[in-house]
Structure formats: structure tokens, C-alpha cells
Amino acid sequence: MASNSVSSRHFILGLLAQQPMTGYDIKRVLKRLSWLVGSLSFGSLYPALHALKEDGLVTVDVDAQEDRPSRKIYSLTQSGRQVLEEWVNQPTRSNPSMKAFVMRLMLADNFSQAGLITQLHQRRAQVATQRAALEQRGAAPDYKVNLGRRLALDYGLALADTELDWLDSVLDRLFEEPLPMEGVQGG
Amino acid sequence: MASNSVSSRHFILGLLAQQPMTGYDIKRVLKRLSWLVGSLSFGSLYPALHALKEDGLVTVDVDAQEDRPSRKIYSLTQSGRQVLEEWVNQPTRSNPSMKAFVMRLMLADNFSQAGLITQLHQRRAQVATQRAALEQRGAAPDYKVNLGRRLALDYGLALADTELDWLDSVLDRLFEEPLPMEGVQGG
DNA sequence: ATGTGCATGTAACTGGTTACATGATTCG
DNA sequence: CGAATCATGTAACCAGTTACATGCACAT
Numbered sequence: 001m002a003s004n005s006v007s008s009r010h011f012i013l014g015l016l017a018q019q020p021m022t023g024y025d026i027k028r029v030l031k032r033l034s035w036l037v038g039s040l041s042f043g044s045l046y047p048a049l050h051a052l053k054e055d056g057l058v059t060v061d062v063d064a065q066e067d068r069p070s071r072k073i074y075s076l077t078q079s080g081r082q083v084l085e086e087w088v089n090q091p092t093r094s095n096p097s098m099k100a101f102v103m104r105l106m107l108a109d110n111f112s113q114a115g116l117i118t119q120l121h122q123r124r125a126q127v128a129t130q131r132a133a134l135e136q137r138g139a140a141p142d143y144k145v146n147l148g149r150r151l152a153l154d155y156g157l158a159l160a161d162t163e164l165d166w167l168d169s170v171l172d173r174l175f176e177e178p179l180p181m182e183g184v185q186g187g
Numbered sequence: 188m189a190s191n192s193v194s195s196r197h198f199i200l201g202l203l204a205q206q207p208m209t210g211y212d213i214k215r216v217l218k219r220l221s222w223l224v225g226s227l228s229f230g231s232l233y234p235a236l237h238a239l240k241e242d243g244l245v246t247v248d249v250d251a252q253e254d255r256p257s258r259k260i261y262s263l264t265q266s267g268r269q270v271l272e273e274w275v276n277q278p279t280r281s282n283p284s285m286k287a288f289v290m291r292l293m294l295a296d297n298f299s300q301a302g303l304i305t306q307l308h309q310r311r312a313q314v315a316t317q318r319a320a321l322e323q324r325g326a327a328p329d330y331k332v333n334l335g336r337r338l339a340l341d342y343g344l345a346l347a348d349t350e351l352d353w354l355d356s357v358l359d360r361l362f363e364e365p366l367p368m369e370g371v372q373g374g
Numbered sequence: 375a376t377g378t379g380c381a382t383g384t385a386a387c388t389g390g391t392t393a394c395a396t397g398a399t400t401c402g
Numbered sequence: 403c404g405a406a407t408c409a410t411g412t413a414a415c416c417a418g419t420t421a422c423a424t425g426c427a428c429a430t
Contacts, residue, residue: 006417018333024381032324035282035317036343044418046383067426069382095221098285102342106335116335130222137219146205148293148303155289155353156223162349166342193389211409231390233411254398256410376430384422391416401406 007100008040009048013076013084014107016058020075023049036102049074057083089115092122095130117174124167131160194287195227196235200263200271201294203245207262210236223289236261244270276302279309282317304361311354318347 015026023046030039040048049072052058057080063071076084088107092100101123108116134156143149202213210233217226227235236259239245244267250258263271275294279287288310295303321343330336 008417022381023383024379035321036339038284041419042381042383043385043420048417050383065381068380069424071381097225098346102339105342106333106339109333109335134222146293146296148296151357152223152289152293154357155292155350158349158353159285159346162345163342166345170338170341195389209409210411211407228391229409229411230392230413235389237411252409255408256396258409378427378429380425380427382424386419386421388417388419390418391414393414394412396410397408399407402404 007103008044009052010084010087011037011103011107012045012048012052013057013080014088014103014110016074016076017081017084017107017110020061020073022071022073024071026074037099037106052080056080085111089118092119092126096126113174117171120167120171120174124164124171127160127163127167131157131164134160194290195231196239197271197274198224198290198294199232199235199239200244200267201275201290201297203261203263204268204271204294204297207248207260209258209260211258213261224286224293239267243267272298276305279306279313283313300361304358307354307358307361311351311358314347314350314354318344318351321347 012026015021015029021029023042026049027040027042027045030037030045033039049058053060053074057077058074059077061073061075063073065071084107088104088111092104101119104119105116108119134153137143138153138157143153199213202208202216208216210229213236214227214229214232217224217232220226236245240247240261244264245261246264248260248262250260252258271294275291275298279291288306291306292303295306321340324330325340325344330340
């Protein structure tokens, strides 16, 4: 059965939801995105695609070429789309990484605006919790003595604050202007 | 021999550099730090400790107790300290994650202030590069069309900016006031 | 000639998780 | 009475990387 929480599989589905692609194409996209969401080597990408096909979540169109291996163009099936939607709208568990968040962020609006807003709210709550924990920890003796720890703490607080501000501003904008996509005209 | 780049092993050494601890203690510390650097399950922590001992990087003191398993207190050996120092001062490769950076940040000042400053400079250069790449990408057509992608891009830019500001301010402070720690000496 | 882009794939290895096994003590 | 904390460890499994195998076209 479809394993839950295996993020990279779902992210592949998400990319295919935007347009059919070959494994090689997916790799290229993933590489550009590597800073935010991490990449994948061919050694796991191709097997992953095979598995997705096996599970009926994607279909393949073979585009034969002279001189080089046929391009295999993968497309999302109906059940693939469904699995993706379920995954995206699943509440994230305890402490998701930044990468996991960005993945969902990038895929969420394939479905509903509401789902995306939910993601943002969830993230806000999680970051706020972590920020509070960090702040509290700043009082502990270790952090006063050790420069490295103190810097790491400070770094974490700075990032958390930025993220909270960013989330607030995005949520504000989305709330004022509920459907800025698809029909976006004047901008 | 000693594998390079295996971060979690080295981070364990780094924790032991600050004080001898049991596996259980390490787990506790790691858990508190999980948001910044990620944690480790016992299933990999204990074997890692065994391997470190096997390699002569740590020693064990057994503290027998009634009713419960003996506490095994691990301490860094001389060669362990050396391996750690080499790792910390090794230049980071291409695109290190935030986690990898925070790990080094937390361990760097076990040795010299200079090493820490080098880490910060390296990080600054890397983040600046990534930021530039993101900005450039913002011009691409996908990002205008797709709300999720646009948000992810914007998020990345916000985080990068914060990080650059933070790095600059820390470097400024360290430069003005080279030894802000108690007792920290040159070597 | 050398490397990069195109395009697919497999096999060996690595580094991790989850689940299991054991078992007293203390807190709610 | 059940859960969490203390304290160690192993075995099965999983997802990923690295290195390998193939091979043409095009730019430097």
C-alpha cells in the first residue's frame, strides 16, 4: 500500500501534476530546487519512478529516439492525483523540517487555496513553538558559557523570527485577496 | 580510513568534547537540539558509539548500578579530538544544509576562534550564491504562474536575507571583540 | 582529446528508522 | 493502573548515495 510520509515520492508526483516529464527532466528540476527541498540521485529517482508505475500512480509514454535511450514520459494518473492530494492535506507530524514544509508549500495549491492556508497556519504554530523552546533554552547555563551554542541559538531565533513574519505577511495577503491565481489580471 | 563527511559521528564527538556522557545523555541533548541539527534514534546512536570506540576515538568508563543497566560513560580520546578538529576545519563542500552548518557552528569554537570565523565566511559565500540563484530564477515563467512556487521562492529569499544579515552582524562583532569568551585562549 | 548534456538503468553499500527485548522507579 | 524516565542493546527494514554500464552529439 501507499506508504505515508515518504516525501520524495510524493514530491515527484507533485512535479508530474504540473506537467508530464521524463526522469531526466525531473532530475533537472530537482537540481535547481536543491537548496530549498534537496535533490535526488538517478540511483533512487529511476527506481522510484518504476515503483510509482507499479503502484498505478503514474503512466509511461515511450518516445523512441535514434541513437539514445527512449525518453519515458511519466504522467500522473487519477489515483496518483488522489494520493498526492491526500498527502498534501495530511496534517504534518510533530517537527517537520524546513524542506518538508517547502515541499508542501510548492504542491499545496495544486488543489485548493484552503489547503495552502492550512499548511501556512500549521507551520506558524510549529515555528512559534520551536521559537519559544529556543528562547527558554537561552537561559540554561551551557548557552552562556559556550560561544558556539550561543551563536547557534541566536541563529535559530533569527530564522524563526523571519519565518514568523513571513508567514504572517503571506497569510494577510491571502486573506485579503483570496484568489490571486488563475484569474490574476492586474497583478 | 575514517570516513569523511559522516556528520552525526562527528557531532557526537563534539558533544563528548564538551563533557563525557552516556549514550542516553547524548540522546537527551540531541533531542533538545533536534530543531536545529536533527536527532538520532538509539538504534543508530548506540552502534555509532560502539564504532567510535572500535576506532579508538572514545573510551568507556563503566559505572555499574543495581537494578538497571550499567551506565557507560564515553570520553573523547586524543585521536578523537584530532579527528574532530580535522573535520571541523575541513572546508565544507558545495551546498551544505542548514543543519550541517549549525553543527559546525556549535563545534568550531572547541578549537580556535579563527576556525569559527572561517566557517562563518564560508557560509556567507554559500548563502550569497544561493540567494543570487534564487533571485535570478524569479524571472523564469513558472514562478509567475504558480502560486506555490512563487511563495517558496519568496520564502527562500527571506531566509537567505536574514541569514546574510545575521552572518554579517556576527562577523562584525567577532572582529571588533576577538575574544568574547571567558578563558578562551589561542591554542 | 575532453568534457558536458542527453537518457536510461542496476548493484553494492551506507546511514538511518522502527520494532523488539529487558526491567526497576517514580509520577499523575 | 498506566505512562514516562532511566539505560542498554539487536535485527529487520528502508531510502538514499556512489559507482558502474552504455553510448551518441556537440562544444571547447
